[in-house]
Amino acid sequence: MLPASLAFAQSVKLNGKVTDERNLPLPGATVVLNNGAQATHTGKQGEFRFTFPDTGTIHLDVRYLGYQERKIDVPASGAADTLIIRLIPHVQQLSEVQIHDQHAELRKREETRSVEVVEQAYIRQHLSGSLMQTIDRLPGISTVEIGSGQSKPLIRGLGFNRVVVADHGVKHEAQQWGADHGLEIDQFSVERLKVIKGPASLKYGSDAIGGLIETDKLAIPEPETSGGSADLTGNSNNGSAGASLMLFSRQRKWYVKSRLSAVDYADYRVPVDNVTINGYRIPLVKNRLRNTAGSVFTGGVTLGRVDDRSFVSLFLSDYYAKAGFFANAHGIMPLNTDSSYDESIRNVQVPFQWVNHAKAILNAVLFHGKSKSELELGWQYNFRRELNTYYQHGYMPPVLPDTLGFSPDLAREFRKQTLSLNYRFSFPWGEKQTLTTGITTEYQYNRIAGWDFIIPSYDQVAGGIFLLDRVQLSGNLILEAGIRGDMGYVSILPWSDWFQTPVIVGKDTMGYDYTLRVQAMERLFGNLSWSAGLNYSTSSLTLRINAGKSFRM
Numbered sequence: 001m002l003p004a005s006l007a008f009a010q011s012v013k014l015n016g017k018v019t020d021e022r023n024l025p026l027p028g029a030t031v032v033l034n035n036g037a038q039a040t041h042t043g044k045q046g047e048f049r050f051t052f053p054d055t056g057t058i059h060l061d062v063r064y065l066g067y068q069e070r071k072i073d074v075p076a077s078g079a080a081d082t083l084i085i086r087l088i089p090h091v092q093q094l095s096e097v098q099i100h101d102q103h104a105e106l107r108k109r110e111e112t113r114s115v116e117v118v119e120q121a122y123i124r125q126h127l128s129g130s131l132m133q134t135i136d137r138l139p140g141i142s143t144v145e146i147g148s149g150q151s152k153p154l155i156r157g158l159g160f161n162r163v164v165v166a167d168h169g170v171k172h173e174a175q176q177w178g179a180d181h182g183l184e185i186d187q188f189s190v191e192r193l194k195v196i197k198g199p200a201s202l203k204y205g206s207d208a209i210g211g212l213i214e215t216d217k218l219a220i221p222e223p224e225t226s227g228g229s230a231d232l233t234g235n236s237n238n239g240s241a242g243a244s245l246m247l248f249s250r251q252r253k254w255y256v257k258s259r260l261s262a263v264d265y266a267d268y269r270v271p272v273d274n275v276t277i278n279g280y281r282i283p284l285v286k287n288r289l290r291n292t293a294g295s296v297f298t299g300g301v302t303l304g305r306v307d308d309r310s311f312v313s314l315f316l317s318d319y320y321a322k323a324g325f326f327a328n329a330h331g332i333m334p335l336n337t338d339s340s341y342d343e344s345i346r347n348v349q350v351p352f353q354w355v356n357h358a359k360a361i362l363n364a365v366l367f368h369g370k371s372k373s374e375l376e377l378g379w380q381y382n383f384r385r386e387l388n389t390y391y392q393h394g395y396m397p398p399v400l401p402d403t404l405g406f407s408p409d410l411a412r413e414f415r416k417q418t419l420s421l422n423y424r425f426s427f428p429w430g431e432k433q434t435l436t437t438g439i440t441t442e443y444q445y446n447r448i449a450g451w452d453f454i455i456p457s458y459d460q461v462a463g464g465i466f467l468l469d470r471v472q473l474s475g476n477l478i479l480e481a482g483i484r485g486d487m488g489y490v491s492i493l494p495w496s497d498w499f500q501t502p503v504i505v506g507k508d509t510m511g512y513d514y515t516l517r518v519q520a521m522e523r524l525f526g527n528l529s530w531s532a533g534l535n536y537s538t539s540s541l542t543l544r545i546n547a548g549k550s551f552r553m
Contacts, residue, residue, distance in 0.1 A: 011051055011052070011053060011054065012051070012052055012053070012054045012058075012076050013049070013050070013051050014033075014049065014050040014051075014052070014058060014074075014083065015047070015048075015049050015082045015083065016031070016047070016048050016049075016060075016082060016083035016084070016085060017042075017045070017046045017047050017048070017082060017083070017084050017085070018031065018042050018046045018048065018062055018064065018085045018086075018087065019046055019084065019085070019086050019087070020067070020086070020087060020089070021086065021087070021088055021089060023086070025042070025044070025045045025046030025047075026042060026046050026064050026067070026087065027042055027043060027044050027045070027046055028041055028042060028064070029041065029042040029046065029048075029062060029063065029064040029087070030062070030063045030064070031048045031060060031061070031062050032060070032061040032062075032063075033050050033052065033058070033059070033060060034052070034058065034059050035059060035061075037052065038050055038052060054076050056075075056076055057073055057074070057075060057076065058073065058074040058075070058076060059071070059072075059073055060072050060073075060074065060083075060085070062085050062087065064087055066089060066090060067087040067088060067089055067090055068087065068088045068089070068090045070085060070087055070088075072085065113196050113197070113198055113200065113531075113533060113544065113546045114140075114196070114197040114198060114544065114546075115194060115195065115196050115197070116138050116139075116141075116194070116195040116197075117192065117193075117194050117195075118135055118138070118192065118193050118194075118195065119192055120190070120191045120192060122135075123135070123187065123190060124231070127187070127231075127233050128235075129149045129150075129151070129235065129238070129240060129263075129265065130149060130150050130151045130182065130183065130187060131151075131183060131185055131186075131187035131190060132151040132152060132153045132183055133145065133151050134187055135153075135193070135195070136151075136153075138195060140155060140156050140197050141153065141154070141155060141195060142154045142157075144159060144179060146179075146180055146181070146182045146323065149182075149238075149240070149263065149265050149294045149295075149296060149321070149323055150182025150183070150294075150296075150321060150323055151182055151183065152176065152181065152182055152183050153165065153183070153213055154210075155195070155197050155210045155211035155213075156197060156198075156210060156211070157210075158209060158210025158211070159210065160176055160177055160178075160179075161176055161177050161207050161552060162207060162208075162209045162210040162552060163207070163208070163209075163210040163211055163212070163213065164200070164201075164204050164207050164208040164211075164212050164213070165183060165185070165212075165213045165214075166204060166212065166213070166214040166215065167185055167215050167359070167361075168215065168217055168218075168315050168359075168361045168363060168376070168378075169217065169361070169363055169374075169376040169378075169422060170359075170361050170376050170378035170380075170420050170422065171204050171205075171207075171378075171420060171442065172184070172185065172380075173380050173382065173416065173418040173420075173442075173444065174355075174357060174380075174382040174384075174416065175382065175384055175414050175416065177455070178454075180325070180353065180386070181355075181384065182321070182323075182355075184319040184321070184355060184357035184382070185215070185319070186244075186259070186261050186296075186298040186300065186317070186319065188231055188242075188244035188246075188259065188261045188298075189218075189244075189246075189259050189261070189298070189300060189317075190215050191215075191216060191218060191219055192215070192216040193213060193214060193215045193216065194212075194213070194214045194216070195211065195212070195213050195214075196211050196212040196213075196214075197210075197211045198210075198211055198546065198548070199211075199529075199531065199548045199549065199550030200212040200550070201484065201529050201550040201551060202466050202468065202482045202483075202484045202529065202530075202531055202548075203438075203440075203466070204440065205440050205442075205462060205463075205464045205484070205486055206462060206486060206488065206527075206551060206552055206553040207552050207553075208550060209550045209551070209552050217313065217363060218257055218302055218313075218315070220250070220255060220304065220306055220311075221248045221249070221250040221255050221257065222250065223250055223251070223252050224250065224251065224252065225248075225249075225250055226248065226249040226250070227247075227248060227249075228245065228246050228247040228248060229245075229246045230243070230244070230245050230246075231243065231244040231246075233263075235265070237268065237269050238265045238266050238267065238268045238269065238292075238293075239265060239266035239345065239346070240263060240264065240265035240266070241263070241264055241265075242261070242262065242263035242264070243261070243262055244259060244260065244261035244262075245259065245260050245261075246258070246259045247259075253305050253306060253307050254303075254304070254305050255303075255304050255305075255306070256301065256302065256303050256304075257301070257302040257304075258299075258300065258301040258302070259298075259299070259300050259301075260298070260299050261296070261297070261298045261299075262295070262296070262297050262298075263295065263296045264294075264295045264346070265293060265294055265295070266288075266293045266345040266346045267288040267289055267290060267291065267292045267293050267324075267345040267346075268288065268289045268292045269286075269287050269288050269289075270284070270287055270288070270289060271287065272284065272287065273287055275289075275328075277328055280328075282328040285342040288345060289326045290326065290327050290328070290342060291324040291325065291326060291327040291347075291348065291349055291351075291352070292323075292324050292325075292326050293323075293324050293345065293346050293347065293348050294321065294322055294323035294324055294348060294352075295321070295322055295348075296319075296320070296321045297319075297320045297321075298317065298318065298319045298320070299317065299318050300315065300316060300317035300318070301315075301316050301317075302314065302315045302316075309366065309367050310364070310365065310366045310367065311363070311364070311365040312362075312363070312364045312365075313362070313363045313364075314360070314361070314362050314363075315359070315360070315361045315362075315363070316359070316360050317358070317359045318356070318357075318358045318359075319355075319356070319357040319358075319359075320354070320355070320356050321354065321355050322348055322352065322353070322354040323348070323352060323353055323354075324348040324349065324351070324352040325351040325352060325353070327349075327351065350387050350388050350389050350409060351386070351387065351388035351389075351411070352386075352387055353384065353385065353386045353387070354384075354385055354387075355382070355383065355384040355385075356381075356382075356383045356384075357380065357381070357382050357383075358380070358381045359378070359379070359380050360378070360379045361376065361377070361378045361379075362375075362376070362377040362378075363375070363376055364376075370427070370428050371425070371426060371427040371428070372425070372426045372427075373423070373424070373425050374422075374423070374424045374425075374426075374438075375421075375422070375423050376420070376421070376422040376423075377420070377421055378418070378419070378420035378421075379417075379418070379419055379420075380416075380417070380418040380420075381415075381416070381417050381418075382414070382415075382416040382417075382418075383414075383415055383416075384412075384413070384414045385410065385412070385413050385414075385450075386411045386412040386413075386450070386452075387407075387409045387410060387411060388409065388411040388452075389408075389409065390408040390409065390411075390451060394501075395499055395500070395501045395502070396451075396499050397499055400451060404451070404498060406449055406450060406451075408451075410449065410450045410451065411450050411451060411452045412448070412449075412450040412452050412454065413448060413449035413450045414446065414447075414448055415446070415447045415448075415449075416444065416445065416446045416447075417444070417445045418442060418443070418444050418445075419442070419443045420440075420441070420442045421439075421440070421441045421442075422438065422439070422440045422441075423438055423439050423440075424436055424437070424438035425437055425438065429469075432471060432472040432473075433469065433470065433471045433472070434469075434470045435467065435468070435469055435470075436467070436468040436470075437465075437466065437467045437468075438465070438466055439463065439464065439465045439466075440463065440464050440466075441461075441462070441463040442460075442461070442462050442463070443459075443460070443461050444458075444459065444460040444461075445459055446458050446459070446460075448495075451498065453495065453497075453517065456492050456493055456494070456495045456517075456518040457492075457493040457495070458490060458491060458492045458493060459490070459491045460488065460489065460490045460491075461488065461489045462486065462487070462488040462489070462553065463486070463487055463488075464484055464485060464486035464487070465484070465485055466482060466483065466484035466485075467482060467483055467484075468480070468481075468482035469481050469482065476536055476537055476538055477534065477535070477536050478534070478535040478536075478537075479532075479533075479534055480531075480532070480533050480534075480535070481530075481531065481532040481533070482530065482531050482532075483528070483529070483530045484528070484529045484530070485526075485527070485528050486525075486526065486527045486528075486529070486551070486553070487524070487525070487526050488524070488525040488526075488553045489522070489523070489524050489525075490522070490523045490525075490553075491521075491522050492518060492519075492520065492521045492522070492523075493518075493520060494516065494518055494519055494520040495516075495517050495518040496514045496515060496516045496517060497514050497515045497517060498514070499514075500512035500513060500514055501513065501514075501515045503515070525553045527551045527553070528549075529548070529549050529550055529551055530548060530549055531546065531547070531548030531549075531550075532546070532547055532548065533545060533546030533547070533548075534546075
């Protein structure tokens, strides 16, 4: 029989706690015992516990994200007390990261027509008295300036009703036919815009013979963010001072974005001491064009909702402007202006205009897999008044009768309401082809008042349907073609002089009558327009060719 013996190994218990540099517990830290013999994670209070055979020395390896790794050796005899392990934060210097936005360059390379994409940085850098004055440095773009605070665009010499301006996807409708009527859009609120030079009526219909200026919808804030910005501007030439405040906030899906802007400017200063108008030499006081001061106030708010499949926003805005007309160049009366025009460079006296333009635009985008539906509903109200001291010309009476129902200073008044609806549906047709079809409709209600007559009151209904085809012929070559059909109806109201004019009522008899200047009439228009173009782009070269037919109703 062989002798037998039993050996018993002594067990060691180790309790510990892991903390940061401020002695606060670090839950979830990794603690490795004796090079991987055992491992655990710390609890909510940073605590950990091991039970193991006594080997004389304990090796611990402690790691926690964002902190320096710590390795320590502890004698087994010291395991009776709770071990406190303090970690030191790991500071790491990251390399600089630069993000370059190539949106503008990509848009240019993908368009078959001549296009300019203007970013917000460019607008801020070249900020002038109005939006169109800010971008008139672009090739092919110029402006018709109404004083120093308002202007309207010209594209390659065409303007007025031959250039379409679209805001938030809806055609901006005011009194754009007039040389004294500016563009009622706050330049501070524009974050990006696109300028298409040449016929562009496929998307918006009539009037885009000269081209299109389209502002992008406002950028959506990042989730769970709030913030804002403030802009200040000033010009020495006309003493203008402006400010704009923007605030935004977004939760996970809902967001709100608002802006208030104000600009005030004085009489415009020119480098001469006199001007000649219709043969009259007009002296200028301190080189200033008298009564060209004015002010602009705008406010807008956007309420939106966005998720993975849809985007909806409601944009509300109100634009108010008051601007003087250079007194000596507007009508007959101002040739005899007195010294009161020169008492202040900031007062606005007759003749002047004020305009109020209100908007409500609903945008909606819905994604169906690779297809997309877009909807825009718009309401606009443009209320404009031009005021001037009543003066007699032709057969007008010396004094304006008080039976007409408006003030003697009301030269012209225009009230225009516009309702718009646009719908587009885009869908892939194979791997390299995308089709877009859509409709646009618009109703206008325009009424006039005042003792001076330019255009009659009218009602107008217009609509169109279009189809666009975009084909990626190769990696560098894009073909885009489209066709559009339009119908329009205009009903013009009659207008007669409010004063009597001598007329022949018999063979040798003269009488007086209210002359009919505009007869009641109705007109129905139809048009078929088309466009086709090619774009060839490489890293160093872009070639475009485009042909099309546009129209103006």
